[in-house]
Amino acid sequence: MVVNENAGWQVPRGVLWFFASRLFWSSFA
Secondary structure, three states: OOOHHHHHHHHHHHHHHHHHHHHHHHHHO
């Protein structure tokens, strides 16, 4: 689990960043 912890953290983080940026730009536009 220690080796996959980094990859398991980067994937959801990228997804959250994608949705956060979409919500930010959609509400900002």
